[in-house]
Amino acid sequence: MKAAIxxxxxxxxxIEDVQISKPGSREVLIRTAAVGVCRSDLHFVDGAYPHPLPTIPGHEAAGIVEAVGDQVTTVKPGDxxxxxxSAFCGHCEYCVTGNLSLCTDAxxxxxxxxxxxxxxGDTVVHQMLNLSAYAEQMLVHEHACVAIDPEMPLDRxxxxxxxxxxxxxxxxxAAxxxxxxxxxxxxCGGIGLAAVNAAKIAGAGRIIAIDPVPEKRxxxxxxxxxxxIDAKADNAAAEVVERxxxxxHHAIEAVGRPETGDMAVQLLRRGGTATILGMMPLTHKVxxxxxxxxxxKKLQGALMGGNRFPVDIPRLVDFYLQGRLDLDTIIAERMPLEKINHAFDELRKGDAARSVITFD
Incomplete structure (x- = not known):
């Protein structure tokens, strides 16, 4: 298969040829249809976070199941x-207390x-984040994917x-x-825009989006x-407090920069909570x-939003099909795998929302 290494x-x-193994007893082979280009991947590509090499980045994907291992019960070919x-084992302390996103079972x-x-050839390609999705196929544990409504467009x-x-x-x-x-x-990148949309679904009384790019606002x-509010304005935080x-009540940080983490805390009322989602520099302390x-006031991290993805993702798909979740606005452009480096260049600029790599 072709993959971005x-x-x-x-x-x-x-873009190189990679050999992918056959599914083990609990594994699922997926034909990749589309992959989002996420800033988390960029942290590894640019070296801000370490990872064994060579590797295939990519972790925000959808596709069609091609084959499954003999003990797989959650999905079947054609799904x-x-x-x-956030792959999970299902039996550790984190999993049985509902904190699936914290599972680290080897x-x-x-x-x-x-x-x-x-x-x-003879070189191991290290799988990134349980997935390695910038490839024509993925081989994952069955608890790293979930079946969705077949009517859902996979590029969304x-x-x-x-x-x-x-x-x-x-x-x-988390909040x-x-x-x-x-x-x-x-x-207001992909994660921030999703938080804005979710806050509307949750019935938030006032939703304030802060970003330096007018188009994203x-x-x-x-x-x-x-x-x-323009994040570059000298009085941005004070303006939020005044308004x-x-x-x-809640400040959601969705960038991963020291200054935005500090701003999230500055925005809080008495008793408010700041939730940090972005991948901060490894040495930074908020x-x-x-x-x-x-x-x-309270400060918390929320790895992958504290999700329970086998339940959350099908519900979010339903929200899209009902017209309540607007994924079309979040996605800025679609492009083939051969343009992956262009997609990362655009992400570094920070001007657009979400790019998606699609496979024909």
Whole structure:
């Protein structure tokens, strides 16, 4: 199969032939239909986060099941599926307490005595984030994908696998937004726009989108933002506090930069909660001051939005089919795998929403 290979951080990906193994007992072979281009992949491509090399990035995907192992019970050949990096074992403490996105069970990957899932000749290709989706096929554990309504267009469904699951999960699970509460979303890329849309679905009373790009602020308004603010304005945080008469109940950080994490805390009212979704620099610390603590402000991370993707993703698909979740606005452009480096260049600029790689 053809796949986009990362050999060295900071270098362009190359399209090469990769051998993919047959499904093991709990594994699923998927013909990839579409993959979103996420900033999380860019962190690995640019070397901000380490990963064994060579590897195939990509983790926000949808496709059709081609084959399954003899113990797979959750999907079958012919099913349309969305993948999610939050693979889960189903029996550890995290899983049985409902925190599937925190599962780190090693049995979800192949063991040392088993052949690798991906190879180039005699070279092992390391699977990234349980998926490695910038490829014509994916071989994953059955608990890294979920079947969806076959009526769902797969070039839209793919972005549910990360951007929407993360942004909506932050609203529905991590922040647990109640109807009428105020929400500020810092950063209007794919995850931030999904959070805006989810806040509207959740019945937030006021939704404030903060981004330096006018076009992204316009997209946020289309998706449900009641207010938009230029993130580059000197008084951006103060403007939010003034408009909300003391700050917001929930601030969602969806960029992964130190300044946006700090801004999320500045936006809070007494008792408010800041939820950090973006992948911050590994050495950065986001914190609360003594005065923040005295005001009962809270700061939390939310890996992949604290999702329960086997339940969440089919529901989000239903929201799209009902016209309540607007994925068409989130997706900026579609392109073939051969343009993956162009997609990353556009992501570095930060001017557009979500790009999608499609396979014919």
């Amino acid at each position: 990362l050999h060295m951080p900071g270098q362009a990906l190359t 349309a599926v969305v993948t999610c990096l 049995s979800l990957k192949r063991g040392k005595g088993e052949p690798p899932r991906l190879m180039m 469904a793919c972005v549910i696998g990360c951007a929407v699951t993360t942004g909506a999960g932050a609203i529905f699970h 647990d937004v109640s109807p009428g509460e105020t929400v500020a979303v810092v950063g 316009a997209l946020a308004e289309k998706l449900g933002a009641t207010d938009t 909300t008469k003391g700050g917001v 914190g609360l001051s003594a005065m923040d603590l005295l005001a009962s």
